[in-house]
Amino acid sequence: MSGHTTELVVFIALFLLVSGMGFVAARWRRPDDLASLNEWGLGGRSFGSWITWFLIGGDLYTAYTFVAVPALVFSSGALGFYALPYTVVVYPLVFLVLARMWSVSHVHGFVTPADFVRARFGSPTLALAIAITGLVATMPYIALQLVGIEAVLKAMGITGHLPIIIAFAILAAYTYQSGLRAPALIAFVKDALIYIVILAAVIYIPARLGGWDSIFDAAKAKFDATPNPADGYILNAGNQLQYVTLAFGSALALFLYPHSLTGVLASKNRNVIKRNMSALPAYSLVLGLIALLGFMAIAAGTKPVTAGGKTDTNTIVPVLFDQMFPDWFTGVAYAAIGIGALVPAAIMSIAAANLFTRNIYREYLNKNATDAQEANVSKLVSLVVKVGAVLCILLLDPQFSIDLQLIGGVIILQTLPSVALGLYTRWFHKGGLIAGWALGLAAGMWMLYLIPNPATGKQHFGGSAFALSNLGFDTKMTIYAGFLALIVNLAVAAVGTLVFRAAKVADGQDATARDDYFADEGEPKVEDRDPAADDRDPAVKDGDPTGSH
Template sequence: MSTDHLTELIIFAALFLLVSVMGFVASRWRRPDTMDNLNEWGLGGRSFGSWITWFLVGGDLYTAYTFVAVPALVFGAGAAGFFAVPYTIVVYPLVFLMLIRLWSVSHVHGFVTPADFVRARFGSPTLALAVAITGIVATMPYIALQLVGIEAVLKAMGVHGHLPIIIAFAILAAYTYQSGLRAPALIAFVKDVLIYLVIIVAVLYIPSKLGGWGDVFDAAKAKFDQTPAPSDGVLLDGTNQLNYATLALGSALALFLYPHSVTGILASRSRDTIKRNMSALPAYSFVLGLIALLGFMAIAAGVKPISADGKADTNTVVPVLFDNMFPDWFTGVAFAAVGIGALVPAAIMSIAAANLFTRNIYKEYIRPDATDKQEANVSKLVSLIVKVGAVACILLLDPEFSIDLQLIGGVIILQTLPSVGLGLFTRWFHRGGLIAGWAAGMAAGLWMLYQIPNPAKGKEHFGGSAYKLSELGLDTKMTVYVGLLALAVNLAVAAAGTLVCRAAKLADGADATSDADYTADKGDPEVKELDLSASA
């Protein structure tokens, strides 16, 4: 560790300590009589208003990995990296269609997870188990990827080794165990203020030092004109436009299927709270566009990613840019924004994964008579195990491989859309057809991902998520997002399976919900406190 970064380290550590204290204090914030149930520990009492929900959901969706990976992709590939902007714009109207209905039916029946809803809607513990396992598997690498953001800023400060990350996640585990969802909800205020501050300063200050935006884009164009990949550039070309569009759409469909996204929504006080937030959250999309532009700024600034073991770590592009451009004290603030930006989503993700295990595996198959307190205790313990697993992913796997797992996570979670997303609107699908579709979609998605190489990284398999349409017999160089192809297989098999099951007169599960459940709001007679331990 170099003394050249002493100021940055002190400021980074001070702000990290501040939010850690806030995490422990959160257990006393709006404290109920007891935290010994998932309604309170896992969902914050289902009572968060507009401001808290706005910061919580925004802090949940815009992670440390977003802060470093999106501009890193723009730095390496150009315009293709901006796919994240349209997908975050598309996603909010989808929430109006889907998650306000999930909020209503969940509050009527006391559901804590999307698998709870599937269990009641289709009367199938097996389908609910598939949804729960899918959610846990898709979330685990997402938690691990938050460590990538922290590692990137630590490397930029000259700190190497895994001990600082282990300490950071140990502290995170401790205050999450004690405070539950209230901890990330409170910390999200600090995280978002820091990120907005850093990005606004960056887009005003850095271009002025580089000669203006014209010079920034000219430098980016000059770089991509010299790269061998024709699809890299400041504009899309004919080979990647379709993949850009399908990746944006597929990512939007996947985003609110993730368990941690659902957790933030279910913690809201009312349907109106969700609607107001979906109207305001596009402000984050504007900030995301500015974050992406950091990739072009890094090109103009001549940033060289930090290398380790002979390999350049492109995730360090933004931290190195900040280190080169900002004074030391503000660089420390910027690094803290990225580091704290990892804590909020990691906490929510671990809580969401723990709730899935507790409600849909432990209570369903291991201890059906578990009390509220026993459920809460199991979730607390599992949330610790999930964080340990995330740290293990970084310690035991090549970080580049763990990043590739996030691509797989999006393809995987999309396979729950027929049962969770479409299930909110129709009961037409047979539970047997949905299970068959889920299995077919998983198999097709993983097979296509396995077939995709990445010669630049020396990978023969799992090298990306853009599948060549020529592999399907089409005479074109265009590619398409694997997730949508796998989802198409899923839907086709689910529909065909439903017709077969109906023709064979196979028994279908009973629907425990009613039409009125999907439009119930706070104050309606149906929306009441329920004994969560008795929920289906």
């Protein structure tokens, strides 16, 4: 810690400031009663365009952005830039999908994607599968945020798992008290710090390194000399397919995560969603600049922290900041990374807790749970979720923290047929969806198990680049494991649907109606409607409220 006193003081001061804001948030836009999931878990479903902008941006652009992407660019080169096309592609893909999800959730009071699946397909079993998938996929994503905080503290000379304990205690305290209002309020500070640090970095650091030409020349020289064919200054025949499928698969997965939908459902109307999906690509510009920090680190000759004989590539950006900036500004930059981890980790733990409460506790343990009981259970489970995230750090190798997010992406993609496609069609049979989910998940886990990590010597779960040679192809090309697993899922779901329908196996009852997918703020909710109104559309009687067959 010697030599980092100023950085540590600035970091702690800003960290304590935003933590204090997290506790104060319980009084911000406070309702008469905070003891319900609508209030504690969704902020009263009342956030306007600006709050939603910062909340969703703070939720999606995380420590993964600051730590993992530049670390991957530093280590592997061009492949690390996959995050750019996927964040550009994702918003047009989900522009209308999320508006439909908001509407049907507004009408029926859904809090989680599994709530929607339960009503849409009339299957508690399928809803349970979706809920468990969301919980498992979220754990490594929260762990990634804790890795970000740990990387900053390592750069200041603080080693061990103390950072994880600190992060756990802070997150546990203010999410328990304030719910979603805490990360929503903190997100304002987080985004301001991010923009200040990144704009300073892309202007100041290149000027010190002799300009962008020098930076790119240094990166090219490094990767031209690398023996690993998967790494390179530009994409090559071996990793182009991986790049394309990883970008597209990541785009499909992003808003399937429970925490992504939590920010969406907290919005007050459809127009808020549409405005944000139109404006949020502006964040992708910042992401591109952040990725270039990996090349800057190469040009600067930055060396990541080595502790216990192991080199931690996740520390490359914090060490670069320490190397380039004055101590006081390095402390600000470290705080931006740390706060950038706190905001999404809080939202993720809330979303995971809501999944357990709504789709396990209420469905199987206490069907008559009151709003207050649900809120209390979610508060407690949000603490347990953070313990699970810590276990991900201890049990999985966080050497390349981006792998934690990619593993979660492979898992969460298996909910796409039920959640995303379910918003548009009721054609799939619940039995087919369950079979597709099970086999898609099994295929994904099998592929992840076969992927090694040469950098650490681990033979399994070393990333998401699946070698096609494992399937008998004579090639060195790799492909995103989640993409292949999703193809398996969709194929099995489609074939299973045909088989179940041919066998006349009973399907679940659809509790939604066509108009539910277009409802807006102020329109009557399901409990306010006349039950006979379900007879207004013949498609509802046929179990297909969207009219698609």
